[in-house]
Amino acid sequence: xxxxxxxxxxxxxxxxxxxxxxxxxxxxxxxxxxxxxxxxxxxxxxxxxxxxxxxxxxxxxxxxxxxxxxxxxxxxxxxxxxxxxxxxxxxxxxxxxxxxxxxxxxxxxxxxxxxxxxxxxxxxxxxxxxxxxxxxxxxxxxxxxx
Numbered sequence: 001x002x003x004x005x006x007x008x009x010x011x012x013x014x015x016x017x018x019x020x021x022x023x024x025x026x027x028x029x030x031x032x033x034x035x036x037x038x039x040x041x042x043x044x045x046x047x048x049x050x051x052x053x054x055x056x057x058x059x060x061x062x063x064x065x066x067x068x069x070x071x072x073x074x075x076x077x078x079x080x081x082x083x084x085x086x087x088x089x090x091x092x093x094x095x096x097x098x099x100x101x102x103x104x105x106x107x108x109x110x111x112x113x114x115x116x117x118x119x120x121x122x123x124x125x126x127x128x129x130x131x132x133x134x135x136x137x138x139x140x141x142x143x144x145x146x
Contacts, residue, residue, distance in 0.1 A: 020036075048126045050133070051125075052125075055133045057133075059110070062075075070087060073090050074087045079110065080107040080110060081109075086099050104122055108121065111140070112137065
């Protein structure tokens with residue numbers, strides 16, 4: 001499966017290179033620079049979404065939940081083992097940053113990762129979510145209460 005994903009990505013890059021070569025003949029350089037940044041932004045967004053989707057699935061939640069705006073925060077809190085009503089706190093400016101970091105700490109703990117991984121999830125989510133989702137990290141469910 002990984003080989004097919006790599007083949008698809010290589011194909012996309014080749015197609016984009018051909019489009020860029022065609023644009024070189026008709027487009028000003030500023031348009032090419034803008035196009036480059038749009039392509040990079042899309043790649044980062046797709047990596048983050050795909051990684052978070054796999055994290056949700058590993059956590060026993062629906063993967064499609066990543067595409068629905070406030071509901072994905074609720075699902076992230078559930079996967080992290082935090083109360084769902086914290087989503088309301090995520091709507092309050094400045095408080096939302098603290099709640100988000102606490103949720104990331106819970107998420108990292110559920111996958112057996114430490115504080116450095118939390119920093120990575122916060123600042124480089126397009127790298128660290130795919131590591132959690134596509135890597136060999138196992139989701140650890142909370143112990144059942146008797």
